[in-house]
Amino acid sequence: MGPEVRALGEDDLRASHALFLRSLLVEPAKDAEWEVLARSYQPGRTFGAYLDGTLAGTAMTWGSTLRVPGGADLPTGMLTRVGVRADFRRRGLLTALMRATLADSVERGEVFSTLHASEPVIYGRYGYGVATRAPRVAVRTGVPFAPTAPAGGRVRFIERDEAVAVLPDLYARVGRSRPGSLARPAQWWPVAIERPSDDLRFIIHAGPDGDDGFAVFSTVDESANGPRLDALNLIGADDNAVAGLWRFLLSIDLAAEVSVWARPPDELVRALFTDPRAVTDETLNDDLWLRVVDVPRALAERTWAAPVVIKVNDPLLPDNTGVYSVSESGVRRGPAEPDVEVDADVLARLYLGTWSATALSAVGRLRARSPEAAARADRAFRLPRPAWCGTYF
Ligand SMILES: CC(C)(COP(=O)(O)OP(=O)(O)OC[C@H]1O[C@@H](n2cnc3c(N)ncnc32)[C@H](O)[C@@H]1OP(=O)(O)O)[C@@H](O)C(=O)NCCC(=O)NCCS
Structure with a gap:
C-alpha cells in the first residue's frame, strides 16, 4: 500500500x-x-x-x-x-x-x-515555478553617500516585546506595496522574531508621517574585515524610509559591512553611493516559488498590460487546463488560437512578470506560435517595477 x-x-x-x-x-x-x-x-x-x-x-x-x-x-x-x-x-x-x-x-x-525551496529541483514537477528573485545585498561601511541620496528620518531601537507588539501591524501597513508580497500570518511571527536562540535587534524608522519602516538584524563575525550586520528584514513604506534604514545600519560603529537578505531586484541602495563598488550582490537567489492553484481566478484578478492568448496544461489540477484569452478588459476561457502554451510551473514563472516568455521559449520551456506571439506575452505579463516577496518561510 x-x-x-x-x-x-x-x-x-x-x-x-x-x-x-x-x-x-x-x-x-x-x-x-x-x-x-x-x-x-x-x-x-x-x-x-x-x-x-x-x-x-x-x-x-x-x-x-x-x-x-x-x-x-x-x-x-x-x-x-x-x-x-x-x-x-x-x-x-x-x-x-x-x-x-x-x-x-x-x-x-x-x-x-x-x-521557498531548499531542494530547488524538486518542485517544478508539482507545478511550482520561481516567481520572484531577491538578491542578498551587502554594503561596505564608511563609503560616502551620493549628495542626492534621500536623508531618511529618525531611527530608534525597540526591545523584542515591543517588536512582537508592533511589527505585525507595521508590516501590514508598509510592507505590502509590491506584487509578490505576502500577508504574514500571526503564526509566522513567533518563528521570525521570538526564538530564544536568535539574538535579534529591532529598529523602527519614523518619517514625516510617523513610523514607516523597520529592520530586524543580528551581528555575525564572518566578514574578513570585521563584524557584519545581517538584516533579515528591511522594510520601508517608501524610498526615504528604505534609505533611512540603510543609512542607520551603515552608521553603526565597528561594523565593517551590512548585509540584507532578499532585497528587491531594483533595490535602491545601489544608487545611494557615488562608488558603485560599495555594493555587492552576493546571490541572486530564487525567492518565492508559486503554484497557481486556481488558474481562471488568478488570470481574472490580475491586471494586464496587453492582450495575449495562453494555453495552460495542468495534469495535476486538470480543471486548470484550457485556453485563456486575457486583456485589459478581462479573461475569456474557450477556443482560440494560443500565442503561447505553458505547463503550470512555467505559468507560475510568468505570472508576476519575473521571466520573459521570449527567453523561456528560446530554451523550450514555453511553446510560442511565433517570436511576435512570445513578445506579446512579454508585454502582457510585464510589470512597471519588479515583483518582490521578501518574506521567508
Ligand atoms: C526532498 C524530500 C522531501 C523528497 O521526499 P521523497 O519522499 O523522497 O520524495 P518522493 O519519493 O515523493 O519523490 C518525488 C520525486 O522527486 C524526486 N526527488 C526527490 N528528492 C530529490 C532530490 N533531492 N533531488 C532530485 N530529485 C528528487 C524523486 O526522484 C521523485 O521523482 P519522480 O516523481 O520523477 O519519480 C526528502 O528527500 C527530504 O526530506 N529531504 C531533506 C529535507 C528537504 O530537503 N526538505 C525540502 C524542504 S524545501
Whole structure:
C-alpha cells in the first residue's frame, strides 16, 4: 500500500516538527524553543504522511494572501516544513504530501500555493515555478553617500516585546506595496522574531508621517574585515524610509559591512553611493516559488498590460487546463488560437512578470506560435517595477 496522508492534531505537532528538522540534519527543538514554535501552527494545516503505520513525512501550510499585479490580495497557502525521514525517501511520500496540500488548497478556495525551496529541483514537477528573485545585498561601511541620496528620518531601537507588539501591524501597513508580497500570518511571527536562540535587534524608522519602516538584524563575525550586520528584514513604506534604514545600519560603529537578505531586484541602495563598488550582490537567489492553484481566478484578478492568448496544461489540477484569452478588459476561457502554451510551473514563472516568455521559449520551456506571439506575452505579463516577496518561510 502507498503512503497515506492525514491532517495532524495538536498532539502530533512536536513529532512532526522534529521529523522536519531531522530531515534537514538539524536537532529537534529544545523545550524553550518549542514553546515558541508551538504557537506557529494553524489548526488543521499540518499533514503527516504514514507508511507501514509510521509517521515518515510531513508538510504544513499557513493561510495568507498574495498581492497580485493591480493590487488584489488573493487567498494563498504558504507551504513549509517539508521533510521525509531519510529511511523512507524515494518511496513517494513527498508526492503524496504535495497532492494532499494542493487538494487542501483547492478545498479552501486558495488561488495560489507558495514556498521557498531548499531542494530547488524538486518542485517544478508539482507545478511550482520561481516567481520572484531577491538578491542578498551587502554594503561596505564608511563609503560616502551620493549628495542626492534621500536623508531618511529618525531611527530608534525597540526591545523584542515591543517588536512582537508592533511589527505585525507595521508590516501590514508598509510592507505590502509590491506584487509578490505576502500577508504574514500571526503564526509566522513567533518563528521570525521570538526564538530564544536568535539574538535579534529591532529598529523602527519614523518619517514625516510617523513610523514607516523597520529592520530586524543580528551581528555575525564572518566578514574578513570585521563584524557584519545581517538584516533579515528591511522594510520601508517608501524610498526615504528604505534609505533611512540603510543609512542607520551603515552608521553603526565597528561594523565593517551590512548585509540584507532578499532585497528587491531594483533595490535602491545601489544608487545611494557615488562608488558603485560599495555594493555587492552576493546571490541572486530564487525567492518565492508559486503554484497557481486556481488558474481562471488568478488570470481574472490580475491586471494586464496587453492582450495575449495562453494555453495552460495542468495534469495535476486538470480543471486548470484550457485556453485563456486575457486583456485589459478581462479573461475569456474557450477556443482560440494560443500565442503561447505553458505547463503550470512555467505559468507560475510568468505570472508576476519575473521571466520573459521570449527567453523561456528560446530554451523550450514555453511553446510560442511565433517570436511576435512570445513578445506579446512579454508585454502582457510585464510589470512597471519588479515583483518582490521578501518574506521567508
Ligand atoms: C526532498 C524530500 C522531501 C523528497 O521526499 P521523497 O519522499 O523522497 O520524495 P518522493 O519519493 O515523493 O519523490 C518525488 C520525486 O522527486 C524526486 N526527488 C526527490 N528528492 C530529490 C532530490 N533531492 N533531488 C532530485 N530529485 C528528487 C524523486 O526522484 C521523485 O521523482 P519522480 O516523481 O520523477 O519519480 C526528502 O528527500 C527530504 O526530506 N529531504 C531533506 C529535507 C528537504 O530537503 N526538505 C525540502 C524542504 S524545501
